Amino acid sequence: MSVPTVSLDRYTDVRPELADWMREQRWYASSEQSPALTRVGVWTLTDHKHQVGLETHLLLDESGPAPVLYQVPLSFRSSPLLGGERALVERVEGPSGSVYVYDAPHDPAFTRALLALMLDDEVTAGESPDGTEATGHHALTSPEIRVTDSRVLRGEQSNTSIIFDLVHLNGKPAQPVICKLFRVLSDGQNPDVVVQSALSDAGSRLVPRAVGSVSGSWNDPRVEAGRASGHLAFAQEFIPEVEDAWRVALRSAEAGESFEQLAKALGEATAQVHTELARLFPVHEASDADRGAIVASFRDRAAQALVEVPSLASQASAVDEVFAAAAEASWPAFQRIHGDYHLGQVLAVPGRGWVLLDFEGEPLRPLAERSEPDVTLRDVAGMLRSFDYVAGTLAQSDHAEAARAWAHEARDAFIDGYVSRSGLDLRAQRVLLDAFELDKALYEVSYEARNRPDWVSIPVNAIERLATRPR
Ligand SMILES: Nc1ncnc2c1ncn2[C@@H]1O[C@H](COP(=O)(O)OP(=O)(O)O)[C@@H](O)[C@H]1O
Numbered sequence: 001m002s003v004p005t006v007s008l009d010r011y012t013d014v015r016p017e018l019a020d021w022m023r024e025q026r027w028y029a030s031s032e033q034s035p036a037l038t039r040v041g042v043w044t045l046t047d048h049k050h051q052v053g054l055e056t057h058l059l060l061d062e063s064g065p066a067p068v069l070y071q072v073p074l075s076f077r078s079s080p081l082l083g084g085e086r087a088l089v090e091r092v093e094g095p096s097g098s099v100y101v102y103d104a105p106h107d108p109a110f111t112r113a114l115l116a117l118m119l120d121d122e123v124t125a126g127e128s129p130d131g132t133e134a135t136g137h138h139a140l141t142s143p144e145i146r147v148t149d150s151r152v153l154r155g156e157q158s159n160t161s162i163i164f165d166l167v168h169l170n171g172k173p174a175q176p177v178i179c180k181l182f183r184v185l186s187d188g189q190n191p192d193v194v195v196q197s198a199l200s201d202a203g204s205r206l207v208p209r210a211v212g213s214v215s216g217s218w219n220d221p222r223v224e225a226g227r228a229s230g231h232l233a234f235a236q237e238f239i240p241e242v243e244d245a246w247r248v249a250l251r252s253a254e255a256g257e258s259f260e261q262l263a264k265a266l267g268e269a270t271a272q273v274h275t276e277l278a279r280l281f282p283v284h285e286a287s288d289a290d291r292g293a294i295v296a297s298f299r300d301r302a303a304q305a306l307v308e309v310p311s312l313a314s315q316a317s318a319v320d321e322v323f324a325a326a327a328e329a330s331w332p333a334f335q336r337i338h339g340d341y342h343l344g345q346v347l348a349v350p351g352r353g354w355v356l357l358d359f360e361g362e363p364l365r366p367l368a369e370r371s372e373p374d375v376t377l378r379d380v381a382g383m384l385r386s387f388d389y390v391a392g393t394l395a396q397s398d399h400a401e402a403a404r405a406w407a408h409e410a411r412d413a414f415i416d417g418y419v420s421r422s423g424l425d426l427r428a429q430r431v432l433l434d435a436f437e438l439d440k441a442l443y444e445v446s447y448e449a450r451n452r453p454d455w456v457s458i459p460v461n462a463i464e465r466l467a468t469r470p471r
């Protein structure tokens, strides 16, 4: 059987059916308007049975205030994919009959070829005529495995993750793998891939083991030189049937159970990851310029939060005083950090302890900024805020008061654990830590105003408390 051909040419002028389908997808950012799409590149994979066309289209959407580049893998079949009805993008009548176009992460022909690209040395996606390149890389200790099944993780928003069930070549079950396919592409390395791979390759068990990645380059009109490069996908060990720390913490607070030991262990794990990151990536002493840039970003964030929630104006001068005091404090060295650290980014793995995920940095920040060395206190502050969120979530319930005490104890224990492993006396850094916590709460105000307006009072209350705390 030959490869069904909806030719690349026919898909160059992005068909309205594809645009309509994209608009419905969770990863499509501006669903209130119709996409205005241009195809800037395509990379292909080869189906091992040579029956399915596998093309990943890079589509530039210029309908919003800034152009966004989406990665859209499609599979082309001459007959329907069994069970694939919900993944059908459209059916096109071609010269030699119907061609069924699918959202490829749901097509086993695509998922197998994608994993093979990352794991098998001889497989290459190569360069396409429009200059798009995609190259697979495997991690230091990638397993020799065979795919038995794959499925798309439900509930995700900004990316699409594919879970692979696997067996070793001898037929014994192997640890499953999760492959995150980045839906929105930017010029530059993805910090999640870089940081997690480095930790995993160094043998850390505090992150899932890295399995492989796909990196690429493409013609990108948004970039001055016209050419961009970055990560397209990242595969790592999937740890099945585990809960994240947010759920564990929320349940513990609701039940009135102490979280002290677990919070202390989380502080220890956080400090260990920071120590390892300082060993693996460049570290430098804080210069006046570094301090100045961060304090300026604090102030920008405060201004932005004020636009989104004008009632914060009554706190503005108290907030600024905290930032002014931080500018005068002594700062620890700059190094790589997690960058968007909260309870939802940590898995509770029985027999292994806490495992940290998603080193992508704050989604509201530009990619290039997220790879810069930063201050570890930012992560500490992120987690302290997250304990406060647990109490904030229960504020309207019968457990309100107990939840506040729960959060207080958890925050203390987390700090104790962190200090014991890092040697950094966080309590002596209180002024600076308060500033980072306040900054995170200001970020959360913008995040909640845009995504979960019902939750905005959680960071707003925290800002008031932090800004007016006696010092
Ligand atoms: N290696 C993994 N093992 C188990 N679950 C995972 C793994 N990676 C991600 N997940 C699950 O997927 C969710 C989303 O992952 P995350 O890396 O935070 O993606 P995103 O940046 O798209 O939010 C996590 O909260 C977690 O529940």
Ligand SMILES: O=P(O)(O)O[C@H]1O[C@H](CO)[C@@H](O[C@H]2O[C@H](CO)[C@@H](O)[C@H](O)[C@H]2O)[C@H](O)[C@H]1O
Pocket (backbone or CB within 6 Å): 246, 340, 342, 343, 344, 358, 362, 363, 382, 385, 386, 387, 389, 444, 447
């Ligand atoms: O997980 P993401 O990288 O998408 O992070 C974003 O979403 C988080 C919400 O899920 C948000 O975190 C905020 O809410 C958490 C509770 O749901 C809370 O634990 C965090 O402390 C709070 O910041 C995060 O800020 C945002 O970047």
